[in-house]
Amino acid sequence: MLFNAGLNKRFWTEAASTACYVISCSPSISLDKKTPIEVWSDSLSDYSQLRVFGCATYAHVDNIKL
Numbered sequence: 001m002l003f004n005a006g007l008n009k010r011f012w013t014e015a016a017s018t019a020c021y022v023i024s025c026s027p028s029i030s031l032d033k034k035t036p037i038e039v040w041s042d043s044l045s046d047y048s049q050l051r052v053f054g055c056a057t058y059a060h061v062d063n064i065k066l
Contacts, residue, residue, distance in 0.1 A: 025050070 002008075002015050025045045027033045035045045 022050070 002011060007015075024036050025047065027035055031039050037043070037045050
């Protein structure tokens with residue numbers, strides 16, 4: 001994320017924190033497609049605080065091909 005955003009290595013803590021937050025807001029198959037925040041607090045995830053960090057985004061397509 002830092003390289004794609006063109007940021008210095010001193011921002012690695014913010015990058016790690018952002019990555020953990022995004023993972024916590026992402027649905028999980030092991031939790032019946034709920035987010036960890038929904039399971040923990042019984043409330044829906046709030047995506048209004050997400051901002052562009054500056055990294056490339058890739059979509060996962062599950063079409064069983066390599």
